[in-house]
Amino acid sequence: MFKKLLPIFCLLLTVSVLKADKLWLLDGSVLVGEIGLLLDGKVSLKSASAGELKIEQSQILKIETEGSFNGLLQNEQRISGRLLPGDDGQLLIAGGSGSFALQDLKALWGEGAADPTLPEPPKGRVWSGEAYVDVSGKTGNTEKFTGGAGLKTTLVGPEDRLLLYLNGSYARENSNTNEKAYRGGFDYEHSIAQSLNSWFVRGEIEKDKYSGLEWRKQLVAGYGYFFFKEETTELRLRIGASIQRKEYEDGEADNAYGLDVNLHYERQIDEWGTLISDLTYTPGLNNYDDYRIYHESALDIPLLFSKPLSLRLGISNEYNNLVSDDAKRMDTTYFAKLVYKWK
Numbered sequence: 001m002f003k004k005l006l007p008i009f010c011l012l013l014t015v016s017v018l019k020a021d022k023l024w025l026l027d028g029s030v031l032v033g034e035i036g037l038l039l040d041g042k043v044s045l046k047s048a049s050a051g052e053l054k055i056e057q058s059q060i061l062k063i064e065t066e067g068s069f070n071g072l073l074q075n076e077q078r079i080s081g082r083l084l085p086g087d088d089g090q091l092l093i094a095g096g097s098g099s100f101a102l103q104d105l106k107a108l109w110g111e112g113a114a115d116p117t118l119p120e121p122p123k124g125r126v127w128s129g130e131a132y133v134d135v136s137g138k139t140g141n142t143e144k145f146t147g148g149a150g151l152k153t154t155l156v157g158p159e160d161r162l163l164l165y166l167n168g169s170y171a172r173e174n175s176n177t178n179e180k181a182y183r184g185g186f187d188y189e190h191s192i193a194q195s196l197n198s199w200f201v202r203g204e205i206e207k208d209k210y211s212g213l214e215w216r217k218q219l220v221a222g223y224g225y226f227f228f229k230e231e232t233t234e235l236r237l238r239i240g241a242s243i244q245r246k247e248y249e250d251g252e253a254d255n256a257y258g259l260d261v262n263l264h265y266e267r268q269i270d271e272w273g274t275l276i277s278d279l280t281y282t283p284g285l286n287n288y289d290d291y292r293i294y295h296e297s298a299l300d301i302p303l304l305f306s307k308p309l310s311l312r313l314g315i316s317n318e319y320n321n322l323v324s325d326d327a328k329r330m331d332t333t334y335f336a337k338l339v340y341k342w343k
Helices: 002-018
Strands: 021-025 030-039 042-047 051-056 060-064 069-073 078-081 083-085 090-093 099-101 105-110 126-138 144-156 160-173 176-191 197-208 213-229 233-248 253-269 273-283 291-302 309-320 330-342
Touching: 021 042, 030 051, 078 090
Parallel strands: none
Antiparallel strands: 021 030, 021 060, 030 042, 030 105, 042 051, 060 083, 069 078, 069 105, 083 090, 090 099, 126 144, 126 330, 144 160, 160 176, 176 197, 197 213, 213 233, 233 253, 253 273, 273 291, 291 309, 309 330
């Protein structure tokens, strides 16, 4: 039985070899296998006996392919078809009338494979987001409760970024509510000619019931520059023009025009944390004594490396130069938030 099957096995093996791609080398040897790709002066060949091989194009004398291939010549001419060996280092295309030198072949890839000479398509926009809650309290001589929650989503593309956010805060002391505020806004940034320069526009609306402020609306637009923008670290400066409108519960309203200068720093610290710091200076144009300085720094520490849950510890400082006689110019807040992130 084995003797009867042996000739058939040998015949099938011979047919499979005859159908394989072939490379004739300058040293006289012939390599048989499956050509994968020719690029940057090297040919990859998958051989049943030797595995994956890389051969210098300059060492190849002739090429013969069993199937159709796509190719690109040095003069940017594109070819397609089965390659056959010609005379004096020339290659022929089956069914074609012309020939070309093997060394003029810039790239070669199998039919149906991606063109390696074309640049990779730009990455599409990707959504990510986070939600947080923070709660604190105090009992004893004073009963105090403070809480907050927020939601933020970010759409990042090759050249732009859109940020949408919504948050709120609530505080009660001795059964009396003394804070109930809501904020929402957007921030859109687009690079200029794929450089470190960018333009931006952002807006925010706020309602603060217990400060006498019915609505605060702000719109800022301007120019941004990244001193460096890397995968784990970035430093950005923004300068923009700002318009702000405040509407009070007593029916009064005022508009303020000014500048908005922001310095943003962000750094990924190994795998255990992210440091984010912002410093914003907002002077008024109609009254130079009316300005605001705001600073916030926070450190995100993952609670579980396999889960997108982190603890955000931070501090914020807000300085308003023009305040009422019974108010302080500086407000400092320490916070701890539980943050859930997703992509």
